Amino acid sequence: MLPFQTLIPLQRNCPVPLHLQIANGLISHIKKGVLAPGSRLPGTRSLSVLLSVHRKTAVAAFDELTAQGWIETVPSRGTFVIRHLAESSPSPLTGADKQPLPAVQPGYHVHKNVHLHIPVYLNRGELAFNDGTPDERLAPVEALSRNYRSILRRSTSRNLLTYGDTRGNPWLRAELSAYLSQTRGLQTTPDNILITRGSQMGLYLVSQVLIAPADVVVVGETNYWVADAGFRQAGARLVRVPVDGHGIVVDEIEEICRTRPVRAVFVTPHHHHPTTVTLRADRRVRLLQLAVQYGFAIVEDDYDYDFHYQSSPIMPLASADVHGMVVYVGSLSKAIAPAIRVGYIAGPTELINELGYLRRIIDRQGDPVLEQAVAELFREGEIRRHMKKALKAYHQRRDYLCGLLQTRLPHAVEFRVPDGGMALWARFDPSLPLAALSEKAARKGLYLSSGSIYDPAGKCPNATRMGFAAMNPEELERATAVLAAVLR
């Protein structure tokens, strides 16, 4: 609340009645913009206490203001400055002669150093072949919110509400350590794990701690564009190597290592982003050998390991990392819901501690209550049950979309059925430029990326990712129908 006792100095020996002094004081502040249109005033009872006047005096002041059209009372909500005022003038607080307005341009220089100027928010409407995100309608919200509430209600959990470990909730770190061992053979203790706000923060923290300005980071010639931005934000020089049908071409990495020091190599071996290919086992082994030989870090982003539809997923590089060369970045946001920003980094404890120091400066720590709720989802087996259900749905949706594309758009789109993940890599016929298709589809209510974000080297492959997981069969049907109509 504004400091009314300071703002409205009352003269008790003055011939002007107190209720008019109050009304005039308030009008003056409304005019000056100190009390903004639509802002709530204290009740007459509070005001009378604040100003040390009788309540009836405050009521009389409000009556006067209402009569003059400055304020309005909304039953059971309160009293407000009316929204549409004719004029307003300077704030009195500095003696300056102007009123601050909501500022658009800063008066100082902004060091525009952000390496990714994407629109702050893309509202993609109902139908969207997105980048490959889960269906939030399947999220295990009942179990999650039950845990969240029960944690907050337990008096023994109150310590979760104060400052905690910057590396994350210890229970969740223990659950994750066990889960990573059981599902993908990683050998960790909880001290090897730092909880992040999704894999995005994992990549950011790792970039900032591993990379000094001008360090070389090797990435695929097509690569996850936000990861590229994170490395560049840390000052990295990106060197791109080709990605073929078996993942990143590891021999080319060796060529680069022979000519200059390489700080890190970034891979998404399970399903390369954007093309969805899997890194072949022999290349994984070779990459690990090269890391040892040349002393670079392997940043392994395994954001969708949990979503594979074939019978034999390959275990992560980190599961065979004898020499501590791999930093493993994962996420639960795909397993629960995109907005539940919980991910993790697994790596050597010394690295984890250093990442924890940086975390202290960035956002102090994560959300211990949410992390505890997620830990309990693990302990209850709820995460596994949910993932099994979601995996089945996404598997069906993949098959459904592939079937639709084959039957409805046989000549327009080429793709390989992806082994896993939530999107397929669609190459459109060169006579159908994606930029134009994307625009036409948007006009008919369908989001389809033009593919430019997947093409950092500017090779114009006329290809894009088509996410299938967030649409049910009926929606996939409608989305494909829109696409067919646009192509006609």
Added chain:
Amino acid sequence: MLPFQTLIPLQRNCPVPLHLQIANGLISHIKKGVLAPGSRLPGTRSLSVLLSVHRKTAVAAFDELTAQGWIETVPSRGTFVIRHLAESSPSPLTGADKQPLPAVQPGYHVHKNVHLHIPVYLNRGELAFNDGTPDERLAPVEALSRNYRSILRRSTSRNLLTYGDTRGNPWLRAELSAYLSQTRGLQTTPDNILITRGSQMGLYLVSQVLIAPADVVVVGETNYWVADAGFRQAGARLVRVPVDGHGIVVDEIEEICRTRPVRAVFVTPHHHHPTTVTLRADRRVRLLQLAVQYGFAIVEDDYDYDFHYQSSPIMPLASADVHGMVVYVGSLSKAIAPAIRVGYIAGPTELINELGYLRRIIDRQGDPVLEQAVAELFREGEIRRHMKKALKAYHQRRDYLCGLLQTRLPHAVEFRVPDGGMALWARFDPSLPLAALSEKAARKGLYLSSGSIYDPAGKCPNATRMGFAAMNPEELERATAVLAAVLR
């Protein structure tokens, strides 16, 4: 789950019975450490499906393993690899001859560039004169968790579970815009506001976007140490100016501006950290004038504006900022609970958008469900009711601690009763060095900072912050008794 179908290749024409092939395969993986001690195995039903064998075959395999002492079944929980195994040996996945162990040291170079090596976590025990943090036992958890659950249960809220605006939940931005106008005269639209994970992230984002390496940032000679670390993390050169009983000495800032370009000035005008003094009104006006004259940004950290115990708080610099010179950083973590990481930045829209771009790379976005729950606390008036209650408690605790110090330790500690906030600035008698006192107190279960973190310039004022808000009168009594005993 591990890919058992790949890990256990069955030979159907082999004389060894299938159940023994399965058992031997599992034993081999347990020995190699692929299946870690204590890890959960799939049920016999799942395993039989995975391996395409009859369920009875899987049961027989488990019986064999149990008999040999490799696994154990815990009723109603599942089947696990036993915890204490004699030996384990290499993982087979790469053909390498060693088994990965939880790594301590990385095999690559870590660019140790974090400018704040504080312990990742300080467990401060029950009694603590902390830095000045709220009492999490007073947090409005019932209202918060009710909102959280109700939001997750509403089908209309499902869109909050997918990706959203990097600037934060639009409802909360609107509520905050109104709140900032009503409580402190800031003129904003929701486009002037970015929601952060607490004021810590506000400072980090602002530092990264405003400051280029070697830029000059002016801070108090004593200053909030984590803010210092954030500026240095962005490459700033810190120039310190004195802070006296009326806040930062603005005339000295002018001296600096005359000799070199200044990028930003950092102030906590409401209660300077650590000394709790308030920046006098005339200095505020002068600082705003200097910002316009020399083109620097004022970073105003107003983290505890809501907690003032005198009748006339001074409004923030941002409330009188006609020229868009102020970036205003605030927090709700003090108003709700430290672990509820919700804060905000108010500033010109162009800056807010740039901060949103950076946010996209750091952690993608905030928690839209939590932010919605907090927005509803605002709309329901719950935040105001809670703050009123908390304010009253902290006011009493301030007075109680001041009384205790005056009566019990009259010659040891000097302090001024702070106008607001959650800590007082205590100067100890030079004959009682704080480093030793702090250690002695810790041995008796009381946390008291040695003050070194508040002394970046190394002037050894033998002073420290004593937080009073997180202890009730009985705890304050016990804490002061410990301190008195240590001083004796």
